[in-house]
Amino acid sequence: MDAVATAGSALESRLPQDRFAARVLFFIEHLGGAILAIDVAVVFLSVVFRYFLHAPFDWAEEVAAGLMTTMVFIGAGSVLARSQHIGIEVLVLMLPPKGRAIAAAAAAWITLLVSATLLVSSAQLFEDTAGQLTPTGLPQWIFLLPVLFGGFVMAAFAVANVLKLPAGPRWTALFPLLAIGAAIAGWNTLLPQFALAPIHLLTLAAVGGLLIGVPIAFALAFGAMAYFLADPSLPMLIWAQQVASGANHFVLLAIPFFVLAGLTMESNGMSSRLIELLLRMMGRLKGGMNLIVIIATALFSGVSGSKLADIAAVGGVIMPAVRKTGQDENETAGLLACTAVMAETIPPCVNLIIFAFVSNISIGGLFMAGLVPAGLMAAALAVVAVIYGTRVDVEKVFVGGTKRPMLPLIMGAGVTLAMILMIGRGVTAGIATSTEISAFAVVYAFLIGGLAFRELSWRLIVQLFVRSAAMTGSILFIVAAASSLSYAITIERIPDQISTLMIGVGHAVGPIGFILVSVVVMAFFGMILEGAPALILFGPLLTPIAIKLGINPLQFGTIMVVAMGLGFFAPPIGVGLFATAAMTGTKVENVTRPMMKYIAVLIVALLALVVFPVFSLWLPRYLGMTG
Structure with missing residues (x-):
């Protein structure tokens, strides 16, 4: 991230305490980047030794998962320091300025409470597991130390964030929070027969936190924390244990690795070469610019795994070309957001990995199940894009001699396509797991950028690792927090109750009706909620019900991921749409109208996926990956 690169130069212009905080943040962010680099090396070398030297590392998966846990909590702390955790601000923005300031202060206090409680409870867990060993014989404390350290980092930065607030809103927000807490404690103590149940406090804390702008991860953790505090039979160290275990899964390592590979593509020239080739080949066609957006997003989605990374990569090259040729930038931005919905089911999308993980279905099978639906949506978007598109003078884009020679350009684009094919072949052939393939994608992207294109410096490489570690912390801390919430609602047997209700709905309206409700x-x-938490909360609840109703989990997973993406990027409040507008330099209100025709065809395509399972199931069945 840009702030990392400029942190050092800004130190001298700050107050002593600010300079110290900046140095601490600089160290924390670079520590996270270093851990990510070590993790890539561990996974990559373990694959090489297993396949080529027949000498597997028995400890590799456990160590790699432990390193990821460290990276997640460190990354979450650094993102907290920069106030970049995702939250829901729609309702807060409706308040007058004074109200927004008080809500922001209340959110900061709640974030501090969650961070401090995580620190204390993880210390209790650390003490409780002293002397225990992991399955491979390593001390258990090695894997709990990251949570303890991460809790300390988050608590320290949360304190700093509170102290940065103006004194008026800071204290104005604190007193109502204390009053609410005291009132609930007093009510439950004095009137135990009418006491608020732990599940009610969970709902109040989580929903209330989201509404006042508490970052999603901390709001979910706040709800689970309130539940544990309200139930004397549940030690708080179990809450910390659930938060820690939510991030400690080897399969989730594919997320930071694919994010790193995608960011490297943006920086090493692979993205720009492929888009320039597409521009020169298709730019003069009617709707050519629009077709390029669709194709480029589809291709980059096969590497980056992150939809916002796809938008950044494609938009960063396409939007200047659109403006130079005098096209409607709002039309292109709207289409770009819709292509991100289309790309939700193109492997190795992060949300496919998360849904497969939480729903206990095959990642490889879900990868293959998403390809034909993505092609269907791409075709639907392409038809509309051509109908409403125009022809442009591509030469305006290359004023000033910015064209690359054609042969090197083709070769440069070819190595990008080779990377995409490598990932696809690895998944379909079962050569390696998605995590192992993602590690190879990272190494490949660095080799191409450093040796073939010579567009990667050591300074830039460090920044890529730092940025990827921070993004991973932001994404996977949501997974960790949601894990503790899921544990609490499982104790309350809420999944069973929802299952009974939704099975009844399914029997009443049929499998198709159930899918439409879902x-x-x-x-x-x-x-x-944004993609990850929505999938984490509802994937494990709805998927077993779908299976009971005779719905194939691969079809259901594909539809759920597309539906989530549609909500994430849809006007008027989709978080992804706001992010797209920010990255393309447009305004949401201007993008919404031209975007609606693309939203309409995506809805039609989604309904086709619901009615015709063959779109999702043909390829997995052909490859024998439905079981």
Whole structure:
């Protein structure tokens, strides 16, 4: 991130305490980047030794998962320091300025409370597990130390964030929070027969936190924390244990690795070469610019795994070309957001990995199940794009001699396509796991950028690792927090109750009706919660019900991911749409109208996926990956 690169130069212009905080943040961010680099090396070398030297590292998966846990909590702390955790601000923005300031202060206090409680409870867990060993014989404390350290980092930065607030809103927000806490404690103590149940406090804390702008991860953790505090039979160290275990899974390592590979593509010239080739080949066609957006997003989605990374990569090259040729930038921005929905089911999308993980279905099978639906949506978007598109003078884009020679350009684009094919072949052939393939993608991207294109400096490489570690912390801390929330609602048997209710709905309206209800639920929560938490909360609840109703889990998973993406990027409040507008330099209100025709065809395509399972299931069945 740009702030990392400029942190050092800004130190001298700050107050002593600010300079110290900046140095600490600089160290924390670079520590996270170093851990990510070590993790890539461990996974890559373990694959090389297993396949080529027949000498596997028995400890590799456990160590790699432990390193990822460290990276997640360190990354979450650094993102907290920069106030970049994702939250829901729609309702807060409706308040007057004074109200927004008080809500922001209340959110900061709650974030501090969660961080401090995580620190204390993880210390209790650390003490409780002293002397225990992991399955491979390593001391258990090695894997709990990251949570303890991460809790300390988050608590320290949360304190700093509170102290930065103006004194007025800071104390104005604190007193109502203390009053609410005291009132609940007093009510439950004095009137135990009418006491608020732990599940009620969980709901109040989580929903209330989201509404006042508490970052999603901390709001989910706050709800689970309130539940544990309200139930004397549950030690708080179990809460810390659930948060820690939520991030400690080897399969989730594919997320930071694919994010790193995608960011490297943006920086090493692979993205720009491929888009320039597409521009020179297709730019003069009617709707050519629009077709380039669709194709480029589809291709980059096969590497980066992150939809916002795809938008950044494609938009960063396409939007200047659109403006130079005098096209409607709002039309292109709207289409770009819709292509991100289309690309939700193109492997190795992060959300496919998360859904497969939480729903206990095959990642490889879900990868293959998403390809034909993505092609269907791409075709639907392409038809509309051509109908409403125009021809442009591509030469305006290259004024000033910015064209690359054609042969090197083709070769440069070819190595990008080779990387995409490598990932696809690895998944379909079962040569390696998605995590191992993602590690190879990282090494490949660095070799191409450093040796072939010579567009990667050591300074830039360090920044890429730092930025990827921070992004991973932001994404996977949501997974960790949601894990503790899921544990609490499982104790309350809420999944069983929802299952009974939804099975009844399924029997009443049939499998297709159930899928349509699930689509509405996922689109709504995808709009307000963002992708990962919506999938984490509802994937494990709805997927078993779908299976009981005879719905193939691969079809259901594909539909749920698309529905979530549709909500995430849909107007008026989709977080992804706001991010797209920010990255393309447009305004949401201007993008919404031209975007609606693309949203309409995506909805039609989604309904086709619901009615015709063959779109999702043909390829996995052909490859024998449905089981």
